[in-house]
Amino acid sequence: MRLVIAECQVDYVGRLTAHLPMARRLLLVKNDGSVSVHADDRAYKPLNWMSPPCWLTEQPIPDGAAGTALWVVTNKAGEELRILLGEVEHDSSHELGIDPGLVKDxxxxxxxxxxxxxxxxxxxxxxxxxxxxxxxxxxxxxxxxxxxxxxxxxxxxxxxxxxxxxxxxxxxxxxxxxxxxxxxxxxxxxxxxxxxxxxxxxxxxxxxxxxxxxxxxxxxxxxxxxx
The missing domain is CATH 3.40.1350.10 (Trna Endonuclease; Chain: A, domain 1)
Structure with missing residues:
Protein backbone atom coordinates (compact mmCIF):
# COMPACT_ATOMS: atom_id res chain seq x y z
CA MET A 1 0.00 0.00 0.00
CA ARG A 2 1.21 3.49 -0.88
CA LEU A 3 0.31 6.42 1.39
CA VAL A 4 0.61 9.96 0.08
CA ILE A 5 -0.27 13.11 2.01
CA ALA A 6 -0.36 16.06 -0.36
CA GLU A 7 -2.11 19.16 -1.56
CA CYS A 8 -4.23 17.88 -4.43
CA GLN A 9 -7.06 18.69 -6.80
CA VAL A 10 -9.26 15.79 -7.85
CA ASP A 11 -11.58 15.55 -10.86
CA TYR A 12 -13.74 12.55 -11.73
CA VAL A 13 -14.73 12.23 -15.39
CA GLY A 14 -17.16 9.49 -16.42
CA ARG A 15 -20.89 8.87 -16.13
CA LEU A 16 -20.90 12.06 -14.07
CA THR A 17 -18.35 14.70 -13.17
CA ALA A 18 -17.13 15.69 -9.72
CA HIS A 19 -14.55 18.22 -8.57
CA LEU A 20 -12.54 18.54 -5.36
CA PRO A 21 -10.60 21.84 -5.20
CA MET A 22 -6.98 21.94 -4.10
CA ALA A 23 -6.64 20.92 -0.44
CA ARG A 24 -4.50 18.76 1.83
CA ARG A 25 -5.62 15.10 1.65
CA LEU A 26 -4.55 11.49 2.08
CA LEU A 27 -4.24 9.33 -1.05
CA LEU A 28 -4.31 5.53 -0.73
CA VAL A 29 -3.01 3.37 -3.57
CA LYS A 30 -3.58 -0.33 -2.86
CA ASN A 31 -2.00 -3.39 -4.42
CA ASP A 32 -5.33 -4.34 -6.00
CA GLY A 33 -5.04 -1.16 -8.10
CA SER A 34 -7.70 0.86 -6.25
CA VAL A 35 -7.08 4.52 -5.50
CA SER A 36 -9.03 6.51 -2.91
CA VAL A 37 -8.93 10.10 -1.71
CA HIS A 38 -9.55 10.85 1.99
CA ALA A 39 -10.13 13.90 4.17
CA ASP A 40 -9.66 13.99 7.95
CA ASP A 41 -13.33 13.16 8.62
CA ARG A 42 -16.11 10.87 7.28
CA ALA A 43 -14.72 7.86 9.17
CA TYR A 44 -13.72 5.25 6.54
CA LYS A 45 -15.56 6.76 3.57
CA PRO A 46 -13.37 8.38 0.88
CA LEU A 47 -14.18 11.66 -0.84
CA ASN A 48 -13.69 9.95 -4.19
CA TRP A 49 -12.22 6.69 -5.41
CA MET A 50 -11.68 4.29 -8.30
CA SER A 51 -12.31 0.58 -7.75
CA PRO A 52 -10.32 -2.17 -9.51
CA PRO A 53 -9.69 -3.15 -12.17
CA CYS A 54 -8.08 0.23 -12.83
CA TRP A 55 -4.66 1.59 -13.77
CA LEU A 56 -2.67 4.56 -12.48
CA THR A 57 -0.37 6.45 -14.83
CA GLU A 58 1.54 9.69 -14.37
CA GLN A 59 0.96 12.13 -17.21
CA PRO A 60 2.29 15.59 -18.20
CA ILE A 61 0.77 18.48 -16.30
CA PRO A 62 -1.57 20.51 -18.56
CA ASP A 63 -0.43 23.96 -19.63
CA GLY A 64 -1.40 26.57 -17.09
CA ALA A 65 -1.97 24.07 -14.27
CA ALA A 66 0.04 24.54 -11.08
CA GLY A 67 1.23 21.24 -9.68
CA THR A 68 4.11 18.82 -9.21
CA ALA A 69 2.52 15.73 -10.82
CA LEU A 70 -0.67 14.53 -12.49
CA TRP A 71 -2.03 11.08 -11.71
CA VAL A 72 -4.65 9.66 -14.05
CA VAL A 73 -6.51 6.57 -12.81
CA THR A 74 -8.54 4.85 -15.54
CA ASN A 75 -10.96 1.93 -15.24
CA LYS A 76 -12.06 -0.55 -17.90
CA ALA A 77 -15.08 1.64 -18.76
CA GLY A 78 -12.75 4.54 -19.65
CA GLU A 79 -13.75 6.65 -16.64
CA GLU A 80 -10.96 8.73 -15.13
CA LEU A 81 -9.95 10.00 -11.72
CA ARG A 82 -7.52 12.87 -12.38
CA ILE A 83 -5.41 13.87 -9.36
CA LEU A 84 -3.27 17.00 -9.69
CA LEU A 85 -0.65 16.98 -6.93
CA GLY A 86 0.73 20.10 -5.33
CA GLU A 87 3.14 20.02 -2.40
CA VAL A 88 3.77 16.44 -1.23
CA GLU A 89 4.35 16.12 2.53
CA HIS A 90 4.62 12.35 2.79
CA ASP A 91 5.03 9.45 0.36
CA SER A 92 5.66 5.92 1.62
CA SER A 93 4.97 2.33 0.58
CA HIS A 94 4.19 -0.58 2.91
CA GLU A 95 3.78 -4.31 2.35
CA LEU A 96 0.85 -5.51 4.46
CA GLY A 97 0.79 -9.11 3.25
CA ILE A 98 -2.29 -11.28 2.80
CA ASP A 99 -5.12 -10.33 5.12
CA PRO A 100 -6.73 -13.28 6.96
CA GLY A 101 -10.17 -11.83 6.29
CA LEU A 102 -12.98 -10.55 8.43
CA VAL A 103 -13.89 -12.58 11.51
CA LYS A 104 -17.65 -12.72 11.40
CA ASP A 105 -19.92 -12.38 14.40
Whole structure:
Protein backbone atom coordinates (compact mmCIF):
# COMPACT_ATOMS: atom_id res chain seq x y z
CA MET A 1 0.00 0.00 0.00
CA ARG A 2 1.21 3.49 -0.88
CA LEU A 3 0.31 6.42 1.39
CA VAL A 4 0.61 9.96 0.08
CA ILE A 5 -0.27 13.11 2.01
CA ALA A 6 -0.36 16.06 -0.36
CA GLU A 7 -2.11 19.16 -1.56
CA CYS A 8 -4.23 17.88 -4.43
CA GLN A 9 -7.06 18.69 -6.80
CA VAL A 10 -9.26 15.79 -7.85
CA ASP A 11 -11.58 15.55 -10.86
CA TYR A 12 -13.74 12.55 -11.73
CA VAL A 13 -14.73 12.23 -15.39
CA GLY A 14 -17.16 9.49 -16.42
CA ARG A 15 -20.89 8.87 -16.13
CA LEU A 16 -20.90 12.06 -14.07
CA THR A 17 -18.35 14.70 -13.17
CA ALA A 18 -17.13 15.69 -9.72
CA HIS A 19 -14.55 18.22 -8.57
CA LEU A 20 -12.54 18.54 -5.36
CA PRO A 21 -10.60 21.84 -5.20
CA MET A 22 -6.98 21.94 -4.10
CA ALA A 23 -6.64 20.92 -0.44
CA ARG A 24 -4.50 18.76 1.83
CA ARG A 25 -5.62 15.10 1.65
CA LEU A 26 -4.55 11.49 2.08
CA LEU A 27 -4.24 9.33 -1.05
CA LEU A 28 -4.31 5.53 -0.73
CA VAL A 29 -3.01 3.37 -3.57
CA LYS A 30 -3.58 -0.33 -2.86
CA ASN A 31 -2.00 -3.39 -4.42
CA ASP A 32 -5.33 -4.34 -6.00
CA GLY A 33 -5.04 -1.16 -8.10
CA SER A 34 -7.70 0.86 -6.25
CA VAL A 35 -7.08 4.52 -5.50
CA SER A 36 -9.03 6.51 -2.91
CA VAL A 37 -8.93 10.10 -1.71
CA HIS A 38 -9.55 10.85 1.99
CA ALA A 39 -10.13 13.90 4.17
CA ASP A 40 -9.66 13.99 7.95
CA ASP A 41 -13.33 13.16 8.62
CA ARG A 42 -16.11 10.87 7.28
CA ALA A 43 -14.72 7.86 9.17
CA TYR A 44 -13.72 5.25 6.54
CA LYS A 45 -15.56 6.76 3.57
CA PRO A 46 -13.37 8.38 0.88
CA LEU A 47 -14.18 11.66 -0.84
CA ASN A 48 -13.69 9.95 -4.19
CA TRP A 49 -12.22 6.69 -5.41
CA MET A 50 -11.68 4.29 -8.30
CA SER A 51 -12.31 0.58 -7.75
CA PRO A 52 -10.32 -2.17 -9.51
CA PRO A 53 -9.69 -3.15 -12.17
CA CYS A 54 -8.08 0.23 -12.83
CA TRP A 55 -4.66 1.59 -13.77
CA LEU A 56 -2.67 4.56 -12.48
CA THR A 57 -0.37 6.45 -14.83
CA GLU A 58 1.54 9.69 -14.37
CA GLN A 59 0.96 12.13 -17.21
CA PRO A 60 2.29 15.59 -18.20
CA ILE A 61 0.77 18.48 -16.30
CA PRO A 62 -1.57 20.51 -18.56
CA ASP A 63 -0.43 23.96 -19.63
CA GLY A 64 -1.40 26.57 -17.09
CA ALA A 65 -1.97 24.07 -14.27
CA ALA A 66 0.04 24.54 -11.08
CA GLY A 67 1.23 21.24 -9.68
CA THR A 68 4.11 18.82 -9.21
CA ALA A 69 2.52 15.73 -10.82
CA LEU A 70 -0.67 14.53 -12.49
CA TRP A 71 -2.03 11.08 -11.71
CA VAL A 72 -4.65 9.66 -14.05
CA VAL A 73 -6.51 6.57 -12.81
CA THR A 74 -8.54 4.85 -15.54
CA ASN A 75 -10.96 1.93 -15.24
CA LYS A 76 -12.06 -0.55 -17.90
CA ALA A 77 -15.08 1.64 -18.76
CA GLY A 78 -12.75 4.54 -19.65
CA GLU A 79 -13.75 6.65 -16.64
CA GLU A 80 -10.96 8.73 -15.13
CA LEU A 81 -9.95 10.00 -11.72
CA ARG A 82 -7.52 12.87 -12.38
CA ILE A 83 -5.41 13.87 -9.36
CA LEU A 84 -3.27 17.00 -9.69
CA LEU A 85 -0.65 16.98 -6.93
CA GLY A 86 0.73 20.10 -5.33
CA GLU A 87 3.14 20.02 -2.40
CA VAL A 88 3.77 16.44 -1.23
CA GLU A 89 4.35 16.12 2.53
CA HIS A 90 4.62 12.35 2.79
CA ASP A 91 5.03 9.45 0.36
CA SER A 92 5.66 5.92 1.62
CA SER A 93 4.97 2.33 0.58
CA HIS A 94 4.19 -0.58 2.91
CA GLU A 95 3.78 -4.31 2.35
CA LEU A 96 0.85 -5.51 4.46
CA GLY A 97 0.79 -9.11 3.25
CA ILE A 98 -2.29 -11.28 2.80
CA ASP A 99 -5.12 -10.33 5.12
CA PRO A 100 -6.73 -13.28 6.96
CA GLY A 101 -10.17 -11.83 6.29
CA LEU A 102 -12.98 -10.55 8.43
CA VAL A 103 -13.89 -12.58 11.51
CA LYS A 104 -17.65 -12.72 11.40
CA ASP A 105 -19.92 -12.38 14.40
CA UNK A 106 -21.79 -15.37 15.76
CA UNK A 107 -24.96 -14.87 13.75
CA UNK A 108 -23.17 -14.31 10.43
CA UNK A 109 -20.89 -17.30 10.96
CA UNK A 110 -23.87 -19.46 11.91
CA UNK A 111 -25.80 -18.29 8.83
CA UNK A 112 -22.89 -19.38 6.67
CA UNK A 113 -22.77 -22.78 8.37
CA UNK A 114 -26.52 -23.28 8.07
CA UNK A 115 -26.68 -22.22 4.41
CA UNK A 116 -23.80 -24.58 3.62
CA UNK A 117 -25.77 -27.41 5.24
CA UNK A 118 -28.98 -26.42 3.42
CA UNK A 119 -27.46 -25.24 0.15
CA UNK A 120 -30.62 -25.95 -1.83
CA UNK A 121 -32.08 -22.89 -0.12
CA UNK A 122 -30.26 -21.13 -2.98
CA UNK A 123 -32.32 -23.07 -5.51
CA UNK A 124 -33.06 -26.61 -6.75
CA UNK A 125 -29.98 -28.52 -7.84
CA UNK A 126 -27.42 -26.35 -6.00
CA UNK A 127 -24.41 -28.11 -4.52
CA UNK A 128 -21.66 -26.83 -2.23
CA UNK A 129 -18.07 -26.79 -3.51
CA UNK A 130 -16.56 -25.34 -0.34
CA UNK A 131 -16.94 -22.77 2.43
CA UNK A 132 -14.53 -19.83 2.76
CA UNK A 133 -13.20 -20.15 -0.80
CA UNK A 134 -10.00 -18.09 -0.75
CA UNK A 135 -9.29 -15.38 -3.33
CA UNK A 136 -6.38 -12.95 -3.50
CA UNK A 137 -8.40 -10.37 -1.55
CA UNK A 138 -10.13 -12.59 0.98
CA UNK A 139 -12.47 -15.55 1.32
CA UNK A 140 -15.84 -15.87 -0.40
CA UNK A 141 -18.36 -17.27 2.08
CA UNK A 142 -19.58 -20.10 -0.18
CA UNK A 143 -18.58 -21.38 -3.58
CA UNK A 144 -21.40 -23.44 -5.09
CA UNK A 145 -22.56 -25.02 -8.34
CA UNK A 146 -26.03 -24.41 -9.69
CA UNK A 147 -28.24 -26.98 -11.41
CA UNK A 148 -26.41 -26.43 -14.71
CA UNK A 149 -22.97 -26.81 -13.13
CA UNK A 150 -22.20 -23.09 -13.22
CA UNK A 151 -20.04 -21.53 -10.50
CA UNK A 152 -21.83 -19.33 -7.96
CA UNK A 153 -20.15 -17.14 -5.32
CA UNK A 154 -22.32 -16.44 -2.28
CA UNK A 155 -21.70 -13.57 0.14
CA UNK A 156 -23.64 -13.82 3.42
CA UNK A 157 -24.48 -10.93 5.71
CA UNK A 158 -26.79 -10.46 8.64
CA UNK A 159 -27.70 -7.00 7.27
CA UNK A 160 -27.15 -6.50 3.53
CA UNK A 161 -25.78 -3.07 2.68
CA UNK A 162 -23.94 -1.49 -0.26
CA UNK A 163 -20.51 -2.37 1.20
CA UNK A 164 -21.41 -6.06 1.03
CA UNK A 165 -22.42 -5.76 -2.63
CA UNK A 166 -19.13 -4.00 -3.40
CA UNK A 167 -17.26 -6.77 -1.60
CA UNK A 168 -18.98 -9.49 -3.64
CA UNK A 169 -18.40 -7.50 -6.84
CA UNK A 170 -14.65 -7.47 -6.18
CA UNK A 171 -14.67 -11.24 -5.56
CA UNK A 172 -16.59 -11.86 -8.79
CA UNK A 173 -14.18 -9.70 -10.83
CA UNK A 174 -11.26 -11.81 -9.62
CA UNK A 175 -12.97 -15.18 -9.87
CA UNK A 176 -14.15 -14.55 -13.42
CA UNK A 177 -10.51 -14.25 -14.46
CA UNK A 178 -10.00 -17.89 -13.41
CA UNK A 179 -10.78 -20.02 -16.47
CA UNK A 180 -11.45 -23.06 -14.26
CA UNK A 181 -14.34 -21.21 -12.57
CA UNK A 182 -15.65 -18.69 -15.10
CA UNK A 183 -18.33 -17.73 -15.66
CA UNK A 184 -19.09 -17.07 -11.97
CA UNK A 185 -22.43 -15.58 -10.95
CA UNK A 186 -23.17 -14.01 -7.57
CA UNK A 187 -25.75 -14.33 -4.82
CA UNK A 188 -26.01 -11.73 -2.05
CA UNK A 189 -27.76 -13.39 0.89
CA UNK A 190 -28.82 -11.68 4.11
CA UNK A 191 -31.56 -11.58 6.71
CA UNK A 192 -32.34 -8.02 5.63
CA UNK A 193 -31.22 -6.27 2.42
CA UNK A 194 -31.46 -2.50 2.22
CA UNK A 195 -33.20 -1.14 -0.90
CA UNK A 196 -30.08 0.69 -2.13
CA UNK A 197 -28.02 -2.50 -1.81
CA UNK A 198 -30.66 -4.51 -3.70
CA UNK A 199 -30.76 -1.94 -6.50
CA UNK A 200 -26.96 -1.96 -6.86
CA UNK A 201 -26.78 -5.77 -6.74
CA UNK A 202 -29.48 -6.27 -9.36
CA UNK A 203 -27.88 -3.63 -11.59
CA UNK A 204 -24.68 -5.71 -11.50
CA UNK A 205 -26.46 -8.99 -12.22
CA UNK A 206 -26.18 -10.24 -8.63
CA UNK A 207 -29.18 -12.14 -7.26
CA UNK A 208 -30.46 -11.16 -3.82
CA UNK A 209 -31.77 -13.75 -1.35
CA UNK A 210 -33.46 -13.08 2.00
CA UNK A 211 -32.47 -15.67 4.62
CA UNK A 212 -34.88 -16.85 7.31
CA UNK A 213 -32.61 -17.68 10.23
CA UNK A 214 -35.28 -19.61 12.14
CA UNK A 215 -36.27 -21.65 9.09
CA UNK A 216 -32.64 -22.58 8.43
CA UNK A 217 -32.29 -23.69 12.04
CA UNK A 218 -35.44 -25.77 11.64
CA UNK A 219 -37.33 -23.78 14.28
CA UNK A 220 -40.55 -21.85 14.06
CA UNK A 221 -40.44 -18.13 14.82
CA UNK A 222 -42.60 -17.05 17.78
CA UNK A 223 -42.67 -13.40 16.75
CA UNK A 224 -46.12 -11.80 17.06
CA UNK A 225 -47.52 -14.86 18.85
CA UNK A 226 -49.30 -14.58 22.22
CA UNK A 227 -48.72 -18.18 23.31
Missing amino acids: GVEAHLQELLAEHVQTLGPGYTLVRREYMTAIGPVDLLCRDATGGSVAVEIKRRGEIDGVEQLTRYLELMNRDTTLAPVSGVFAAQLIKPQARTLAEDRGIRCLILDYDALRGTESTEFRLF
